[in-house]
Amino acid sequence: MSAETLEFKAELKQLLHLITHSLYSDREIFLRELVSNASDAIAKVQYDSVNKEDQLEGNRDWKIKITPNAEAKTLTISDNGIGMSRDEAIDHLGTIAKSGTKAFLKAIQQKQQGDTPGLIGQFGVGFYSAYMVADTVTVHTRPTGGSQLGVKWASDGQGQFTVEDAPKETRGTDVILHLKEDAQEFLDPYRLKGLIRKFSDFVEHPIVMDETEEKDGTKTTTEVTVNNRRAVWLRSKNEVKPEEYEEFYKQISHDHEPPAKVLHFAVEGKTEFKALAFIPAHRPFNMDWEEQKGGLRLYAQRVLIMDRCEDVLPSYLRFVTGVVDAADLPLNVSRELLQQNPLLETIKKNVTKQVLSGLEALKNTEYEKYVAFYQGLGPVLKEGLARDWTNKDKVADLLLFESMNTEAGKYTTLADYVEKMPEGQPQIFFLTGETTAQLRNSPYLESFRAKGYDVLLLTDPVDEFAIPQYGAYKGKSLQAADRGDVKETGGDIPQETTDQFANLLNAVKMKLSDVADVKLTTRLTDSAACLVASAGGMNANMERLMRKFGQAVEENKRVLELNPANPAVTALRDLHAANPDDPRVESFARLLLDQAVIAEGSKVTDPVGFAKRINELMTASLK
Numbered sequence: 001m002s003a004e005t006l007e008f009k010a011e012l013k014q015l016l017h018l019i020t021h022s023l024y025s026d027r028e029i030f031l032r033e034l035v036s037n038a039s040d041a042i043a044k045v046q047y048d049s050v051n052k053e054d055q056l057e058g059n060r061d062w063k064i065k066i067t068p069n070a071e072a073k074t075l076t077i078s079d080n081g082i083g084m085s086r087d088e089a090i091d092h093l094g095t096i097a098k099s100g101t102k103a104f105l106k107a108i109q110q111k112q113q114g115d116t117p118g119l120i121g122q123f124g125v126g127f128y129s130a131y132m133v134a135d136t137v138t139v140h141t142r143p144t145g146g147s148q149l150g151v152k153w154a155s156d157g158q159g160q161f162t163v164e165d166a167p168k169e170t171r172g173t174d175v176i177l178h179l180k181e182d183a184q185e186f187l188d189p190y191r192l193k194g195l196i197r198k199f200s201d202f203v204e205h206p207i208v209m210d211e212t213e214e215k216d217g218t219k220t221t222t223e224v225t226v227n228n229r230r231a232v233w234l235r236s237k238n239e240v241k242p243e244e245y246e247e248f249y250k251q252i253s254h255d256h257e258p259p260a261k262v263l264h265f266a267v268e269g270k271t272e273f274k275a276l277a278f279i280p281a282h283r284p285f286n287m288d289w290e291e292q293k294g295g296l297r298l299y300a301q302r303v304l305i306m307d308r309c310e311d312v313l314p315s316y317l318r319f320v321t322g323v324v325d326a327a328d329l330p331l332n333v334s335r336e337l338l339q340q341n342p343l344l345e346t347i348k349k350n351v352t353k354q355v356l357s358g359l360e361a362l363k364n365t366e367y368e369k370y371v372a373f374y375q376g377l378g379p380v381l382k383e384g385l386a387r388d389w390t391n392k393d394k395v396a397d398l399l400l401f402e403s404m405n406t407e408a409g410k411y412t413t414l415a416d417y418v419e420k421m422p423e424g425q426p427q428i429f430f431l432t433g434e435t436t437a438q439l440r441n442s443p444y445l446e447s448f449r450a451k452g453y454d455v456l457l458l459t460d461p462v463d464e465f466a467i468p469q470y471g472a473y474k475g476k477s478l479q480a481a482d483r484g485d486v487k488e489t490g491g492d493i494p495q496e497t498t499d500q501f502a503n504l505l506n507a508v509k510m511k512l513s514d515v516a517d518v519k520l521t522t523r524l525t526d527s528a529a530c531l532v533a534s535a536g537g538m539n540a541n542m543e544r545l546m547r548k549f550g551q552a553v554e555e556n557k558r559v560l561e562l563n564p565a566n567p568a569v570t571a572l573r574d575l576h577a578a579n580p581d582d583p584r585v586e587s588f589a590r591l592l593l594d595q596a597v598i599a600e601g602s603k604v605t606d607p608v609g610f611a612k613r614i615n616e617l618m619t620a621s622l623k
């Protein structure tokens with residue numbers, strides 16, 4: 001097939017524009033990204049050729065070669081990995097933009113320039129980072145199957161790229177960077193070796209460079225391996241320096257900050273494996289727009305089997321990155337069969353236990369760090385309450401909550417809450433809503449406050465689902481403060497009061513068709529009215545969430561509860577007693593309902609009518 005010129009996908013064009021025009025600091029990470037691609041390509045061909053040795057064409061001297069050429073001002077990164085066909089080169093390097101590219105571009109534009117290389121790494125636009133240092137990039141590649149399959153892809157990153165057939169002797173990929181004028185430092189072998197050791201020391205395949213020695217007028221060139229190739233996870237814990245863990249973490253997670261906690265452990269006995277897992281210090285940047293793939297890298301004696309194996313880590317710990325290397329995993333099974341291997345279940349149990357204890361240790365010894373982790377990832381961790389039956393209590397112990405009694409921005413734990421419960425408090429109470437500031441002013445808290453009971457204030461969407469499923473902590477059930485009867489807080493209403501208000505309640509119920517019932521309440525001490533969901537019903541927050549996630553919400557009327565001790569409520573009772581047909585009875589009843597709607601954080605259904613009723617009141621009181 002002849003040469004063709006193609007356009008980059010629109011988002012990629014924008015991305016490339018950004019990379020070529022605004023990224024200068026930390027640009028050395030391009031080398032890490034390209035070496036990592038080369039290493040992945042080798043791992044892929046190794047994996048694909050298990051039992052199909054002939055596919056390798058005898059080319060199995062695995063290595064990644066870095067070649068600077070001072071005259072041509074090029075830097076070449078070569079591998080004998082899986083290579084790409086013409087179509088693959090077109091797709092992978094030019095026309096398929098990853099799912100979150102648009103969102104990424106938006107985020108990157110909002111960030112300060114200095115932060116962007118970190119973002120690029122996290123997002124994994126690996127290959128394109130080449131344009132931080134190169135004017136033009138040529139990729140000469142071929143898959144297994146013969147030299148005639150070779151393809152040359154080239155682009156200056158300005159909007160178009162070309163592809164043409166170009167025979168290539170060996171399988172694999174050469175990425176040739178035509179270095180920018182101000183990036184000539186990357187031709188210096190010492191600089192390159194330093195970078196390789198810094199970023200890629202533990203890459204499992206040798207990273208080699210040519211070294212030329214001149215002796216007695218004759219030059220001899222030898223290939224030297226620059227990286228140590230010592231898989232960090234296979235070394236003993238006291239041998240590995242913190243910076244080595246950190247670099248390894250950055251490489252596999254694309255994070256630019258050090259991890260909050262490193263967990264390095266070996267399990268011996270019937271099943272043997274080594275694991276190295278990292279808890280991030282903050283919420284991974286791409287978590288909000290990409291379906292986050294969880295799991296750890298799975299190796300069988302240093303051979304990469306799967307990049308993120310979801311079977312060795314529960315999904316509520318998907319923020320953990322790392323490696324598991326198991327001695328007894330068969331290499332030559334399909335991925336589907338591998339997933340049924342009971343060893344994975346054992347690994348998962350162990351890793352989960354270690355991560356949960358790691359988090360507990362972080363919480364107990366480095367609280368500030370834990371809070372920073374928790375603020376971003378607490379909502380993910382909370383899924384474990386509902387999803388991990390075995391460990392749910394351990395997860396519960398890791399949770400932090402603002403409560404009515406904490407200062408804003410400070411937290412309590414369930415253990416702490418239970419310990420401080422006054423005698424006679426039967427349950428743990430919580431209230432869900434959008435912000436803690438709003439919840440702190442909620443009328444639902446009044447009777448709890450009066451009784452001296454604390455209430456947890458929950459604002460993560462996951463709370464609505466996870467907390468009720470979790471059920472009880474240390475035998476104390478968790479009860480929503482705005483659902484069902486909470487007699488515990490206020491006691492019963494005297495019969496005399498009930499009788500006094502019976503007629504009014506009936507009348508209001510007749511006039512307000514949008515509520516399920518009208519009752520007197522002991523829930524309020526100051527406010528006049530509030531809306532309450534039935535014990536199993538949906539509260540306002542849940543309804544809002546369901547709508548937000550595009551779920552159909554059935555009509556779900558709530559109960560209007562009136563406070564018989566509130567002067568506005570008693571005044572309305574008297575007005576109704578004097579003349580049940582007075583039109584103000586309905587108007588004021590509606591105002592009470594509107595207040596209750598606003599207090600639960602919802603919108604009044606008829607804002608114009610609401611304003612009219614308020615204005616009438618103002619006019620009447622000022623007359």
Ligand SMILES: Nc1ncnc2c1ncn2[C@@H]1O[C@H](COP(=O)(O)OP(=O)(O)OP(=O)(O)O)[C@@H](O)[C@H]1O
Nearest residue numbers: 037038041083084092093123124125126127128173
């Ligand atoms: N040396 C290489 N050999 C074979 N294929 C490659 C090579 N470099 C890149 N590719 C292909 O191009 C694709 C895009 O590479 P890029 O570095 O942009 O992202 P990635 O490697 O998929 O993601 P990440 O950087 O997050 O690991 C790769 O997925 C791979 O299919």
